[in-house]
Amino acid sequence: MNGQMDRIIKLYTLGSVEIDTVDKMMSELKTKKDSLLKKKLSEEETIPPETVEMIRSFDWENASLQEKIGVIDILIHRIDIDDQDLSIHLDF
DSSP: OHHHHHHHHHHHHTTSSOHHHHHHHHHHHHHHHHHHHHHHHHHHTTOOHHHHHHHHHOOTTTOOHHHHHHHHHHHEEEEEEETTEEEEEEOO
């Protein structure tokens, strides 16, 4: 989203887009961004207590690379990268 906002601003500075259009597009993106952030925060609130405890008690300093990968593999479903946006989808 931040990348889209940057591109809109660049288009305006180049004179390709009128300010009214910029305002409308930025407002729509901000609304969408706020909605996604709210959804993400609500998803984070649903992390099972046993998962939270596992993460807290895991010995990251002394764990092997394979053990660290195993924990991360349990937690993360997929990672999406789009321009400057990064989305991490958890497995719960």
